[in-house]
Amino acid sequence: MSVQRRVRLADVAARAGVSRTTASYVLNGTSAQMRISAETEQRVRSAVMELGYRRNRSALSLRTATTQTIGVISDFVATGHFASQMLRGASAAARAQDHLIVIGETEGDPAVEIQMIEEMLDRQVDGIIYTTLVTAEVRVPAQLRERRAVLLNCVDPVADLPAVLPDELAGGRSAADVLLAAGAGERVYVVGEEVNPHAIAGPQRVQGVEEALATAGTPLAGVVPCFWDVEPAYEAVTAWLATDVTPTALVCLNDRIAMGTYQALAAHGLQVPSDVSIISFDGSELAGWLRPALTSVRIPYAELGALAVQTLLDPTAPTTVLRSPMTLLHGGSVSSARGYQSSGRQPTRTGAGRALR
Amino acid sequence: MSVQRRVRLADVAARAGVSRTTASYVLNGTSAQMRISAETEQRVRSAVMELGYRRNRSALSLRTATTQTIGVISDFVATGHFASQMLRGASAAARAQDHLIVIGETEGDPAVEIQMIEEMLDRQVDGIIYTTLVTAEVRVPAQLRERRAVLLNCVDPVADLPAVLPDELAGGRSAADVLLAAGAGERVYVVGEEVNPHAIAGPQRVQGVEEALATAGTPLAGVVPCFWDVEPAYEAVTAWLATDVTPTALVCLNDRIAMGTYQALAAHGLQVPSDVSIISFDGSELAGWLRPALTSVRIPYAELGALAVQTLLDPTAPTTVLRSPMTLLHGGSVSSARGYQSSGRQPTRTGAGRALR
DNA sequence: GACACGTGCTGAATCGAGTCAGTGCAGCAT
DNA sequence: ATGCTGCACTGACTCGATTCAGCACGTGTC
Numbered sequence: 079m080s081v082q083r084r085v086r087l088a089d090v091a092a093r094a095g096v097s098r099t100t101a102s103y104v105l106n107g108t109s110a111q112m113r114i115s116a117e118t119e120q121r122v123r124s125a126v127m128e129l130g131y132r133r134n135r136s137a138l139s140l141r142t143a144t145t146q147t148i149g150v151i152s153d154f155v156a157t158g159h160f161a162s163q164m165l166r167g168a169s170a171a172a173r174a175q176d177h178l179i180v181i182g183e184t185e186g187d188p189a190v191e192i193q194m195i196e197e198m199l200d201r202q203v204d205g206i207i208y209t210t211l212v213t214a215e216v217r218v219p220a221q222l223r224e225r226r227a228v229l230l231n232c233v234d235p236v237a238d239l240p241a242v243l244p245d246e247l248a249g250g251r252s253a254a255d256v257l258l259a260a261g262a263g264e265r266v267y268v269v270g271e272e273v274n275p276h277a278i279a280g281p282q283r284v285q286g287v288e289e290a291l292a293t294a295g296t297p298l299a300g301v302v303p304c305f306w307d308v309e310p311a312y313e314a315v316t317a318w319l320a321t322d323v324t325p326t327a328l329v330c331l332n333d334r335i336a337m338g339t340y341q342a343l344a345a346h347g348l349q350v351p352s353d354v355s356i357i358s359f360d361g362s363e364l365a366g367w368l369r370p371a372l373t374s375v376r377i378p379y380a381e382l383g384a385l386a387v388q389t390l391l392d393p394t395a396p397t398t399v400l401r402s403p404m405t406l407l408h409g410g411s412v413s414s415a416r417g418y419q420s421s422g423r424q425p426t427r428t429g430a431g432r433a434l435r
Numbered sequence: 436m437s438v439q440r441r442v443r444l445a446d447v448a449a450r451a452g453v454s455r456t457t458a459s460y461v462l463n464g465t466s467a468q469m470r471i472s473a474e475t476e477q478r479v480r481s482a483v484m485e486l487g488y489r490r491n492r493s494a495l496s497l498r499t500a501t502t503q504t505i506g507v508i509s510d511f512v513a514t515g516h517f518a519s520q521m522l523r524g525a526s527a528a529a530r531a532q533d534h535l536i537v538i539g540e541t542e543g544d545p546a547v548e549i550q551m552i553e554e555m556l557d558r559q560v561d562g563i564i565y566t567t568l569v570t571a572e573v574r575v576p577a578q579l580r581e582r583r584a585v586l587l588n589c590v591d592p593v594a595d596l597p598a599v600l601p602d603e604l605a606g607g608r609s610a611a612d613v614l615l616a617a618g619a620g621e622r623v624y625v626v627g628e629e630v631n632p633h634a635i636a637g638p639q640r641v642q643g644v645e646e647a648l649a650t651a652g653t654p655l656a657g658v659v660p661c662f663w664d665v666e667p668a669y670e671a672v673t674a675w676l677a678t679d680v681t682p683t684a685l686v687c688l689n690d691r692i693a694m695g696t697y698q699a700l701a702a703h704g705l706q707v708p709s710d711v712s713i714i715s716f717d718g719s720e721l722a723g724w725l726r727p728a729l730t731s732v733r734i735p736y737a738e739l740g741a742l743a744v745q746t747l748l749d750p751t752a753p754t755t756v757l758r759s760p761m762t763l764l765h766g767g768s769v770s771s772a773r774g775y776q777s778s779g780r781q782p783t784r785t786g787a788g789r790a791l792r
Numbered sequence: 793g794a795c796a797c798g799t800g801c802t803g804a805a806t807c808g809a810g811t812c813a814g815t816g817c818a819g820c821a822t
Numbered sequence: 823a824t825g826c827t828g829c830a831c832t833g834a835c836t837c838g839a840t841t842c843a844g845c846a847c848g849t850g851t852c
Contacts, residue, residue, distance in 0.1 A: 096831075096832085097831070097832045097833080098832090099831075099832055099834095100831060100832075103831090112830085112831080113828090113829055113830055113831080114830070114831075115829090115831090118830080118831085137837090139837095140837050140838065141836075141837050142837085143837080195823085199850080265828085268823095311825065
């Protein structure tokens with residue numbers, strides 16, 4: 079089979095016996111204003127079908143200065159969950175509006191960041207989503223300031239751009255509410271502490287927890303500071319347990335902290351949830367892998383990605399902060415001693431049940 | 436600041452006092468053949484600098500039918516590790532050659548797959564990388580057959596396209612070699628079994644393990660079949676341990692299986708690695724999260740992504756299968772009873788040590 | 793002084809679309 | 823016959839680049 083030239087609009091027009099202009103009007107749905115007869119319109123449409131014509135988007139882009147393409151600039155370094163879920167949501171939302179996603183991973187290098195933004199602007203992307211792994215306060219590069227852009231998982235107090243973030247405060251409250259409903263609101267500690275001064279998720283989650291507990295009359299008992307990862311959590315919790323504390327429940331600021339906490343509790347001879355209830359934040363695959371499965375306040379990654387795309391493509395969207403609700407991923411890590419109902423659902427497993435490799 | 440028009444080549448030419456043709460020759464490095472004087476060339480370059488000129492890639496694409504863009508079609512549904520690492524490698528390799536990555540997640544839907552490929556071809560991508568989550572035998576859509584395309588993590592025995600895959604066979608051998616070197620080659624079992632009939636990674640890993648063990652004179656003791664996930668592995672291994680087996684070492688076909696195996700061994704009162712050595716495949720973040728850290732044969736995701744991009748952009752690349760080596764991620768899950776040296780390195784933690792949220 | 797040749801540059805066509813400003817024609821009133 | 827109106831369509835320009843073919847202007851040769 080020889081490499082055949084792509085079908086052009088001119089070919090369609092020739093086959094339909096009309097001018098390119100007429101064919102163009104038909105394809106753009108302008109045939110009404112332009113008074114194209116139904117019969118001619120039909121001839122053009124048939125020609126399109128018969129020839130399998132598809133618009134050449136490069137030509138279209140040149141003419142219209144729009145590419146139906148969205149750039150996503152991210153700093154993720156080696157992260158699985160957030161990146162892939164967010165891109166999945168963004169990709170699906172983009173597809174629903176006939177757009178494609180162009181990615182640029184900067185690996186945290188500001189020079190690369192600027193280079194990638196320039197590359198995207200050269201390619202006339204219709205807008206840029208600027209996203210960070212850590213929920214944080216940032217300063218976006220100047221190139222983004224005067225364009226269509228949306229911040230995802232971060233905010234810039236200076237730039238006048240829309241931002242999309244999880245509703246961390248409400249998430250914190252709902253974590254505490256789960257514990258309170260289970261009757262485990264008495265001696266609640268938070269595990270984790272914000273290390274990055276620009277990060278904003280941790281303080282908001284803690285604030286939500288504190289508010290809900292205070293409202294119930296059982297203030298937060300304390301905070302176990304640690305870096306947000308498995309081993310630091312294991313070590314911090316192990317050291318803390320050695321001080322003869324008797325927690326009823328622990329709120330872990332992410333799922334990895336919870337995993338380290340599970341390990342420390344097991345080593346200390348404590349059972350989850352009968353001795354200590356655990357609830358955490360993320361709702362990652364990891365939550366479903368632990369025994370018992372972790373009850374976790376899910377970060378709606380895919381929804382955030384989709385919302386960012388929709389906001390970017392909506393010309394009427396205001397430049398405000400949008401908060402996406404965090405939902406509860408039910409596991410078995412919260413005691414049901416005093417009648418907490420897990421709503422009857424099985425622990426959701428974020429699709430892991432289908433994963434093979 | 437008013438929205439100012441992008442600088443065009445014509446503006447550069449005007450400022451330098453030359454024609455667009457001349458300016459174009461300078462920018463394309465064709466000035467030598469075209470005999471542009473050094474002085475004129477310098478004037479053009481200055482004008483470019485002063486005006487901050489950047490080529491309009493839409494125009495360029497129309498003219499040259501090339502976009503410096505690579506499409507990546509993937510079926511990942513909710514997977515973290517593979518997707519993000521692979522895209523990171525691909526993105527970096529693409530950037531090194533002045534290309535950007537356009538992504539299309541099909542979520543396994545063949546209709547979406549075709550739609551996304553068409554969208555990419557409309558946008559004149561320079562090539563397409565077709566990748567699957569499960570290492571498997573596939574049939575690529577007809578649209579890819581006659582174009583520049585590379586298969587990643589899959590092969591199509593019919594299409595004449597290059598493919599990039601991990602070297603599973605050698606990976607299997609090196610897993611067995613680690614056990615043999617540790618003196619744990621006596622009663623070795625494999626945990627996991629391929630469920631998907633098109634999947635090819637499992638059988639190759641097992642074959643590699645068998646070969647290496649057979650060569651050492653200690654044939655594989657058996658296989659514990661299970662679905663490739665945490666809970667199925669936990670259950671299968673728990674049931675298997677109840678049959679009074681006495682394994683020296685277990686080869687888990689992925690890290691999630693290893694996690695379930697850890698849980699089952701712990702429940703059965705067996706210690707890793709003093710009672711049983713464990714080695715697995717993936718080398719994901721999870722390996723570093725377990726206690727003791729898992730020794731795992733790493734799938735070189737980022738390298739695979741980069742290699743796919745390089746193969747795609749190399750016009751002289753043959754349409755053969757490229758195997759990327761699997762490297763060892765050292766943990767503490769293999770007994771060092773008989774002097775196995777972990778090469779002195781600390782367990783590598785795939786960047787997790789820096790992750791915050 | 794005619795001609796060839798090398799040098800340094802430019803005019804105009806081209807890629808494949810969108811779109812403004814007509815244009816030709818039929819039918820009708822004057 | 824002339825002018826007007828409405829209908830159905832089209833010519834030509836434009837987007838911003840690349841690139842072929844060629845043009846002026848020395849300079850050297852005979």
